[in-house]
Amino acid sequence: MKIASLHMAILILCAGILGLAAKDFLLAQTTPQSSGALTVIRAGTLIDGVSETPRKNQLIFVNGQKIVRVTGAGEAIPAGTTVIDLSNATVVPGLIDSHTHIFLWGEDPAKGGYDANILNAGIALRAARATFAARRALEQGFTTLRDLETEGAGYGDVEIKQAIEEGTIPGPRLFCATRAISSTGGYNLEGYAPELDMPKGAQLVDGPVEARKAARQQLDHGADWIKVYMTHRSWVDREGRLVSQPTLTVEELKAVVDETHGWTKKVACHAYNGIGLQRALDGGCDSIEHGLEMTDAQIEQMKRQGTWYCPTLSPYYGDWASADTPAGKRDRARAAVHEDTFKRALKAHLKIVFGTDIGGIPWTEPIAQEFQRMVEMGMAPTDAIQSATSRAAEMLDMKGEIGVIATGAYAEVIAVSGDPVKSIGELEHVKFVMHNGSVFKNELRK
Numbered sequence: 001m002k003i004a005s006l007h008m009a010i011l012i013l014c015a016g017i018l019g020l021a022a023k024d025f026l027l028a029q030t031t032p033q034s035s036g037a038l039t040v041i042r043a044g045t046l047i048d049g050v051s052e053t054p055r056k057n058q059l060i061f062v063n064g065q066k067i068v069r070v071t072g073a074g075e076a077i078p079a080g081t082t083v084i085d086l087s088n089a090t091v092v093p094g095l096i097d098s099h100t101h102i103f104l105w106g107e108d109p110a111k112g113g114y115d116a117n118i119l120n121a122g123i124a125l126r127a128a129r130a131t132f133a134a135r136r137a138l139e140q141g142f143t144t145l146r147d148l149e150t151e152g153a154g155y156g157d158v159e160i161k162q163a164i165e166e167g168t169i170p171g172p173r174l175f176c177a178t179r180a181i182s183s184t185g186g187y188n189l190e191g192y193a194p195e196l197d198m199p200k201g202a203q204l205v206d207g208p209v210e211a212r213k214a215a216r217q218q219l220d221h222g223a224d225w226i227k228v229y230m231t232h233r234s235w236v237d238r239e240g241r242l243v244s245q246p247t248l249t250v251e252e253l254k255a256v257v258d259e260t261h262g263w264t265k266k267v268a269c270h271a272y273n274g275i276g277l278q279r280a281l282d283g284g285c286d287s288i289e290h291g292l293e294m295t296d297a298q299i300e301q302m303k304r305q306g307t308w309y310c311p312t313l314s315p316y317y318g319d320w321a322s323a324d325t326p327a328g329k330r331d332r333a334r335a336a337v338h339e340d341t342f343k344r345a346l347k348a349h350l351k352i353v354f355g356t357d358i359g360g361i362p363w364t365e366p367i368a369q370e371f372q373r374m375v376e377m378g379m380a381p382t383d384a385i386q387s388a389t390s391r392a393a394e395m396l397d398m399k400g401e402i403g404v405i406a407t408g409a410y411a412e413v414i415a416v417s418g419d420p421v422k423s424i425g426e427l428e429h430v431k432f433v434m435h436n437g438s439v440f441k442n443e444l445r446k
């Protein structure tokens, strides 16, 4: 696509525009501390991301980008050490959202729906919005995102990641999926005159050869994960059951999975239910995204295969069409089966990770709203926190490095005023964020 060749120029442009506003803070706060400069965080309460029980009065020693020691409050603090006093706060590891879209700017029909993202926004505007999204995530304490495809913005995510890593813009650690893969008839833009060659929000393939080639292209251009759409349209049939159109065949998916695993990377499969979800499991996907309706047998298969479940509950509760329309019936059916599936997955101890699908939900909304949904549906608050910390880190092959406050981990530390175990909604009000050992935000400073 032409779009891709423009990325560099656009990112420089964006950095120019957004860099001006962010310049002061960039210089003051995001420069990684040099090794040797010790910082100590006094944590009133510490939820370390792994332990079941919070600990009181802990000291977190940070050197450079890493946590070098976590001790009780009695430990001596060397003279000249910078001390950050969070003794009245609850300290939690930086959060991980395992399903985001930094390049998606809402799907509200009143604002042109999904199509407006591609038809009305040029790539510079899209890069500026992705830059905003990255900063929003970090401000809310999300220090890592698995960003599951750019929705028609090509390899822009890899370049946003580069801009973050070089310190040009603030943002979380990104795991990028680039373009995503679906089949002909398996993704938007749709509904236009057949004579028109419309751009698509994913790379469409037919046959195992094309499927493998798409995976190779995406991996070659920097994909950390491969995202595959295994279902597309969904509707309610005459008996009131949710039906989803399957996309790739098992053979096509197997080609993608085989190629991706060869690069020691993983495959995330968007799958609602039915045939497409079964093909996702039989094809060997590593994570099921959404998984609105899964049978007990499918849940068992996931347990056997070690498949992760990223439910993304929140997006299915907004923008319902009116109850008497086909779309309205579908919207209600999706939420109903999702809740039932989530509860059975919990009972079966499936490996559940926190994901919001934000981007589909406007980036101006709180990302942490998903915690509330999970807890309302029966997940223990500590379990919900672990789904967004240590468990997600394990899925991302970063166990012990992120999603935990312990010796040797990156210093990804956030804090809230209250107790998120008692009131999970506290996580919507993150007051302190340290990313890679640098303080990004501190509203708790006395």
Ligand SMILES: [Zn+2]
Residues within 6 Å of the ligand: 099, 100, 101, 148, 357
């Ligand atoms: Zn998504």
